[in-house]
Amino acid sequence: MDANGSNQHPVTEPQTGAVSPEFLPDGRIIYARNNKQNRQEIVTVNQDGSGERIESDDPTESYWGPTHGPSKGIFVAYGTAPAAPEPPGEYHRTFLSNGPALVAGAPFKRKLPDREVELYPIRYFVAILNPQADLIVHTEPSAPSKPVELYTSKIDGSQRHKILDLEPMPAQGIFSAMNWSRDGQWIVFTRGHTDLPLQIDKMEADVWKMRADGSEAQNLTLSSPGFDGYPSFSGDGKQIVFVSGRSGSLDLYLMKGDGSNVRRLTNDHAIDLFPSFSPTANQIAFVSNRDNPKSQIFDVYLLDLDVNGTPGEIRRIAHDEGQHGHTQFSYDGKWLIFASEAGGISEEQPLATAAQLYGELYVYRTSDGTMIRLTDNKWEEGMASWEAPLAAK
Numbered sequence: 001m002d003a004n005g006s007n008q009h010p011v012t013e014p015q016t017g018a019v020s021p022e023f024l025p026d027g028r029i030i031y032a033r034n035n036k037q038n039r040q041e042i043v044t045v046n047q048d049g050s051g052e053r054i055e056s057d058d059p060t061e062s063y064w065g066p067t068h069g070p071s072k073g074i075f076v077a078y079g080t081a082p083a084a085p086e087p088p089g090e091y092h093r094t095f096l097s098n099g100p101a102l103v104a105g106a107p108f109k110r111k112l113p114d115r116e117v118e119l120y121p122i123r124y125f126v127a128i129l130n131p132q133a134d135l136i137v138h139t140e141p142s143a144p145s146k147p148v149e150l151y152t153s154k155i156d157g158s159q160r161h162k163i164l165d166l167e168p169m170p171a172q173g174i175f176s177a178m179n180w181s182r183d184g185q186w187i188v189f190t191r192g193h194t195d196l197p198l199q200i201d202k203m204e205a206d207v208w209k210m211r212a213d214g215s216e217a218q219n220l221t222l223s224s225p226g227f228d229g230y231p232s233f234s235g236d237g238k239q240i241v242f243v244s245g246r247s248g249s250l251d252l253y254l255m256k257g258d259g260s261n262v263r264r265l266t267n268d269h270a271i272d273l274f275p276s277f278s279p280t281a282n283q284i285a286f287v288s289n290r291d292n293p294k295s296q297i298f299d300v301y302l303l304d305l306d307v308n309g310t311p312g313e314i315r316r317i318a319h320d321e322g323q324h325g326h327t328q329f330s331y332d333g334k335w336l337i338f339a340s341e342a343g344g345i346s347e348e349q350p351l352a353t354a355a356q357l358y359g360e361l362y363v364y365r366t367s368d369g370t371m372i373r374l375t376d377n378k379w380e381e382g383m384a385s386w387e388a389p390l391a392a393k
Contacts, residue, residue: 011049018043024068030055030075032064040064042077065378101127101138101157110374112335112363115389119361119374120155121381129155129385130212131279131331132184137163137212148191150178152212163214166191177230180385181237182279182331185212188240190229191219203227207242209257220259233257235279235333239309241265243273252286254309265303265311269293274326280333282306283366287324287338291316300324300338300364317364318342325358331388336364339381343373358382 001008011029012018021031028044028051035041042056042063055075056063063079100123107118120129127138137152148167153160177190192205205227210217220240221228227245234240237257244253252265252272266272270290277284282305287298300318303311318324322341329336339358361374361381375381 011045011047020065020067022067024075025072030066030068032066032077035059042066042075101153102155112372113365113370114334117374122155122157124157126178126383127385128178128180128383129387130180130184131182131386131388134387135184135212137178137180137187150189150214163212164210164217179232179276180212181233182235183237186210186233186237187212188220188231188233190231192229193227203245205229207231207240207259209240209259218259220255222259224262228253230274232275232277232284234277235281239277241275241277241284243275252284252303254305263309265305266314271298273298276327276329276336278329278333278366279331282309283333285327285329285336285338287327290314297321298324300327300336300340302336302366317369323358326383328383328385330386334366336366337361337374337384337386338364339384343376 011021012031012033017034018031019033021029024030024044028046030042030044032040032042037059039059040062041054041059043052043054045052055066056077056079061080063077066075066077069075103121103123106120108121110117110119122136122138124136124138127136129136134155135152136155137150139150148165149162150164151160151162179188180186181188186209188207188209190205191208193203203226206219206221206224207228208217208219209231220231221242221244224244224246227243227250229243231240231242239254240257241252241254243250245251246253247264247267249269250271250273251267252275253262254265255262265284268290270288270293272286272288272290275284275286284303284305286301286303288301289295289298290301291299299316301314301316303314305311317336318338318340320340320342322344324338324340324342327336327338339360340362341359342362343360358380360376361384363372363374364370
């Protein structure tokens with residue numbers, strides 16, 4: 001199309017799933033598409049759709065994200081072949097691929113109005129940063145027949161230690177719901193069925209708590225049938241907010257750090273998920289479909305508690321049509337980070353086989369509602385977590 005949006009005309013057939021188009025210096029268009037082997041291949045074509053030419057060599061491998069090279073006739077693309085040699089040093093299997101845990105080039109710096117943050121993208125499916133140290137607790141993909149395992153390591157994946165090894169449960173999902181206490185000494189997690197879509201009558205899970213080295217593991221919701229999960233510590237570590245389906249819908253509940261004195265915070269037919277307790281205030285962030293309980297699209301909300309833990313006002317802070325998930329407060333409670341589809345999907349949807357479609361990371365300042373987009377790329381950004389700077393420790 002022209003630069004003003006006029007004169008639009010198709011260049012490729014719609015069923016090919018063409019993505020990542022870019023002009024080459026000679027005026028041809030290069031892009032990636034699906035081939036008959038259900039792999040991605042690189043193709044060039046004239047601007048009128050004629051002269052189609054496959055540029056990648058092996059139809060059994062995948063190549064994607066093409067861009068023009070430093071000189072005429074050269075392009076650069078991602079791909080699965082030829083196989084690259086393993087990097088030296090620490091090398092671990094990561095989610096969906098082999099390779100280093102930490103993305104090359106990290107940290108990526110971003111400016112907020114009151115601070116600079118450093119982003120460390122990690123390829124484990126779940127990796128939660130200790131708020132006080134260069135330490136993550138993370139999972140690895142495991143088959144249902146294998147034990148359930150949790151590890152700690154440095155943020156780059158080195159110095160890895162297994163801290164938990166449990167026998168799998170029926171319908172055991174991966175540990176997608178973990179959080180550290182603010183002092184970095186305790187971990188809470190969900191053991192059981194944590195996968196979506198949510199079918200309350202078929203889900204069984206409990207909230208567990210353990211020390212950072214895996215010791216003193218204890219089930220805090222042992223006497224409760226059904227689903228209990230997605231726990232988060234209060235700032236002083238004395239309370240835990242979590243999601244439970246014990247009353248027929250997924251609502252927020254509050255309990256003491258030892259599992260006693262359970263109290264219901266929300267009571268409706270909506271689905272409430274991913275609660276995060278502010279480390280500095282009686283406030284809980286979570287996602288919910290409460291404004292449209294028939295929808296599977298979730299928005300971000302804040303729930304205020306009084307000094308006795310009694311729930312007060314609930315207010316919505318995300319007002320767009322995209323999906324949202326995985327809330328986490330900053331170490332000082334001034335910012336809330338979450339994954340959001342507000343900026344669109346980019347190219348993950350056609351490239352990934354099982355995209356969650358959260359999109360990118362956004363931060364929200366609790367004092368004035370300032371919303372800032374932190375990331376912008378074609379891949380899904382998932383669960384984010386914060387570490388305090390040295391000056392705040």
